[in-house]
Amino acid sequence: MADAYRKRLVWNFVPPDFNGSIKTFALDAATDKIASIFQVERAITITRLAFAIASKSGTVPEYKSSLQGVDFTVGPSIPDGTIKGGGTPASVLFTPAGTYPDLEILTLDNAYAAAQGEWIALPVEYSSGTIDAGNSITARHGLQAAFSHELPKVLTNTGTWALDTSTFPLFAYGSADAWYGAPIHDITTRSEATTGNRIAMKFSLPVGHGDTYKVLGALIKGRLTSGANATAIVGLWNAAGTLLQGVELSTNAGAGSTAQHKNKPIIFDDAPLATLTHGTVYYLGVEHDGSTSLFTNVLKFKDSATRQGFVQQSDVHLATWNGTAWTDIETEVWEDFELILEDITEPAGGGGLLVHPGMSGGMRG
Amino acid sequence: MAATVTVQSVEILPNGSVNVVFESGHGFVFGSLDELKAAVGQVDDRDNTQLVAMGWWLARQPDGSNTALVVGKTFTFDLSSPQLLRVQ
Numbered sequence: 001m002a003d004a005y006r007k008r009l010v011w012n013f014v015p016p017d018f019n020g021s022i023k024t025f026a027l028d029a030a031t032d033k034i035a036s037i038f039q040v041e042r043a044i045t046i047t048r049l050a051f052a053i054a055s056k057s058g059t060v061p062e063y064k065s066s067l068q069g070v071d072f073t074v075g076p077s078i079p080d081g082t083i084k085g086g087g088t089p090a091s092v093l094f095t096p097a098g099t100y101p102d103l104e105i106l107t108l109d110n111a112y113a114a115a116q117g118e119w120i121a122l123p124v125e126y127s128s129g130t131i132d133a134g135n136s137i138t139a140r141h142g143l144q145a146a147f148s149h150e151l152p153k154v155l156t157n158t159g160t161w162a163l164d165t166s167t168f169p170l171f172a173y174g175s176a177d178a179w180y181g182a183p184i185h186d187i188t189t190r191s192e193a194t195t196g197n198r199i200a201m202k203f204s205l206p207v208g209h210g211d212t213y214k215v216l217g218a219l220i221k222g223r224l225t226s227g228a229n230a231t232a233i234v235g236l237w238n239a240a241g242t243l244l245q246g247v248e249l250s251t252n253a254g255a256g257s258t259a260q261h262k263n264k265p266i267i268f269d270d271a272p273l274a275t276l277t278h279g280t281v282y283y284l285g286v287e288h289d290g291s292t293s294l295f296t297n298v299l300k301f302k303d304s305a306t307r308q309g310f311v312q313q314s315d316v317h318l319a320t321w322n323g324t325a326w327t328d329i330e331t332e333v334w335e336d337f338e339l340i341l342e343d344i345t346e347p348a349g350g351g352g353l354l355v356h357p358g359m360s361g362g363m364r365g
Numbered sequence: 366m367a368a369t370v371t372v373q374s375v376e377i378l379p380n381g382s383v384n385v386v387f388e389s390g391h392g393f394v395f396g397s398l399d400e401l402k403a404a405v406g407q408v409d410d411r412d413n414t415q416l417v418a419m420g421w422w423l424a425r426q427p428d429g430s431n432t433a434l435v436v437g438k439t440f441t442f443d444l445s446s447p448q449l450l451r452v453q
Contacts, residue, residue, distance in 0.1 A: 020396060021394060021395045021396075022393060022394045025390055026392075138386075144404075156390075187396045188396050189381060189400075295397075297396055
């Protein structure tokens, strides 16, 4: 029996006031440091750390990273200098040798069992070797937001720790198969100028969490080339590329702004809405309808494994349609992906996340 | 409330990204020139000009007194003008 239950399903990859840019900081002096201060989301044995590197120059010196406690008595709250793990320190020395920009993944010398809610500081700092502007790295340490973010914090240090205001940290910590934080290293633009082609997010809702549902609306981030009367189709398609429901996105309604990171909530006006099934893959995105080009920002992950570890769902990622077939792009996602769901029904046989409101007592699957 | 920055480099990368570095070591990268323009465009939005007006007043009266400094005044914040901020 269909339930009128409605909810928003949000995959937030950036803060809602993200302005479209990544902040950088040159670690080119012995006193230079960056750090993130955060609370651990759930109990986890941390084996890996990650941060984004923008570039390297010359002969790169050795750097070090670690998990430390937090000194809340010193403004703006800073790493306390004590490496977690005691005699088996959760730290690592490393010399970046990759091709950048890229995510630098570090394996701790010793894993650390962090408790849910534990406060941790994650600094990156110089260790040894010649360091100067010609022999160093530049980190991509944060996402620029419009407002000051108190938590999690991003700090930079050229001698004294200072809060990097309006910045969301680009640091990550993780176990062997999961990432927390933001293991993202780049942002770029995808554009489409061919009629009938699409840029979309692939998604599915997990089997066992429900039976059927409908998509009432979605949050789109993208823009059409400026100009009056330019349009595109915001649509929901199946794996075969068949349009299930769609609505027009128009520059006349504000979709022609110059920035593709700005939110454009869309409500589908199809009646009835398509009935979708948990466990089945769908695509929600924008199709070029011949009147103008469209652009969207995408966040880049080092590889599909990193994205999956962060998103915690293998089939949530970017995809494109060339008029004939979908191409999965497993290392990219939109900045945000938000669906407004309704008419969510319980899994066949009961269970799942929902309890039918008409029941009292009885059994839950 | 004064802040100073010295631009070290501005680079437009082959993929269209714009990479800006300041002498302090800080910098940022935007996915495209249009994205940078959009962010800059927010600086002279009315909302931000309202904050600039308040900042101008509080820089002169940190204790929040002498509201006559700003009441009735018109603040024009224009990045394209040689006179960046006009108070009339």
